[in-house]
Amino acid sequence: MIKKIVFIGAGNLATHLALALKKAGYHILQVYSRTQLSAETLAKQVDADSCCSYEDLRRDADLYIFALSDKALLPVLQALQLKGKKLVHTAGSLPLSVFDDFTTSYGVFYPLQTFSKARQLDFSNIPICIEANGSDLESELIEMGNRISNSVQLLSSHQRKQLHLAAVFTCNFTNHMYHIGEELLREEGMDFDLLKPLILETALKVQEMPAKAAQTGPAVRFDEDVIKAHEESLKMQPDFQKLYRFVSESIYHLHKGK
Amino acid sequence: MIKKIVFIGAGNLATHLALALKKAGYHILQVYSRTQLSAETLAKQVDADSCCSYEDLRRDADLYIFALSDKALLPVLQALQLKGKKLVHTAGSLPLSVFDDFTTSYGVFYPLQTFSKARQLDFSNIPICIEANGSDLESELIEMGNRISNSVQLLSSHQRKQLHLAAVFTCNFTNHMYHIGEELLREEGMDFDLLKPLILETALKVQEMPAKAAQTGPAVRFDEDVIKAHEESLKMQPDFQKLYRFVSESIYHLHKGK
Structure with missing residues (x-):
């Protein structure tokens, strides 16, 4: 023992x-x-x-x-x-x-x-x-x-490796989205506190329902007007802008494909 | 009134x-x-x-x-x-x-x-x-x-537009990361429940500390061995693989640059 x-x-x-x-x-x-x-x-x-x-x-x-x-x-x-x-x-x-x-x-x-x-x-x-x-x-x-x-x-080792990969998406990458949100607010003189209830509710929702069913926002319906306006807002931050387009397309494809 | x-x-x-x-x-x-x-x-x-x-x-x-x-x-x-x-x-x-x-x-x-x-x-x-x-x-x-x-x-309208953009990152894009995590687990016969405590703790952490300070994982220290192994695991899902590389680089740059 x-x-x-x-x-x-x-x-x-x-x-x-x-x-x-x-x-x-x-x-x-x-x-x-x-x-x-x-x-x-x-x-x-x-x-x-x-x-x-x-x-x-x-x-x-x-x-x-x-x-x-x-x-x-x-x-x-x-x-x-x-x-x-x-x-x-x-x-x-x-x-x-x-x-x-x-x-x-x-x-x-x-x-x-x-x-x-x-x-x-x-x-x-x-x-x-x-x-x-x-x-x-x-x-x-x-x-x-x-x-x-x-x-x-x-x-198994194989499963654990896949779980760790999934954890990188759901934890590290998610935290990066929070970080970008924080940066965007700071630029316009707003406090990160504004986003905290949204962040918590987004995490609480998927405790109860599949992430696919929980998805909302412009990307899932590919609302080109809103997406273009957001890309325009990000023109001074090409890294965020590319990420915005890339994740929006990824959301749309994952929902369309299933 | x-x-x-x-x-x-x-x-x-x-x-x-x-x-x-x-x-x-x-x-x-x-x-x-x-x-x-x-x-x-x-x-x-x-x-x-x-x-x-x-x-x-x-x-x-x-x-x-x-x-x-x-x-x-x-x-x-x-x-x-x-x-x-x-x-x-x-x-x-x-x-x-x-x-x-x-x-x-x-x-x-x-x-x-x-x-x-x-x-x-x-x-x-x-x-x-x-x-x-x-x-x-x-x-x-x-x-x-x-x-x-x-x-x-x-x-102001300008601030609200920026807040909405930040909300897309912190809610819709975050939920997409959950969705990908769910898909990766399903492939290897694991349940999404495994990720739920991690998802909740990630959201709770930034209620208390800045997202930058809360970041963990291979991307922030750019651990090339782990990153390459994860990319290899994703070789059959080129969309997830590209996203993985892109977000990892974005995390690294945002931390290095500030």
């Missing part, structure tokens, strides 16, 4: 996940980070040791959770030499097989959410996507998932 | 606005729509008469609210001949001046929200954007706005 956990990484995801696991009764032994300050900041919040050199890493944990950038994982794995230990990563786009050469029992524990340190998060609604190379670890990870969330999912 | 109101149009916006005004104590005299069924459906909900021919329109209202598509407004205005009456429209992208030739007292009463008949809406948070060609009507519209919403704004 998993009781004692070491975190490799102390970023946004590591912070939120470590706090949730600590709250669920797990013992966070240690937090490793390249920089002492990051390691200590998180370690203090979860009553753990901290370390920033490979040789100081504790070897007596039941599970090592890697919460690193995709690029950093491989070099750190090579340096740590954790053969025989149970290892998981938390990345959407990395396959299970990244661990193949490094240990015998390994898996993925991927919480699908956008994490910022400044925001408190309730983990109970966050989907936890699990994969493991053996049924024992799979069961242990499912149990760990169930102790912090009501939505635990078994997904 | 405005007490008796006639609605020209019975679509999503007209329905939500008429219900809110009725609840706030206004008397909806009549609902006009091209089709009898639409007119009657809304009229019943607000205890009003209905009509679908221009000659049956009542002439004794204090205010005529036009909630029509942008294209329909001018022909209907020409046909109705409401000289001497107070007229407002509810459109983001139409200037105040569309009424210039039709009456002496006119304005705009634009609630900024995405309206679907199936969803109940609390008007109290919805920004109401007001403009009028005279201070008397402006005051009356402000009072009417204050009776249904806590967020009444005076905006």
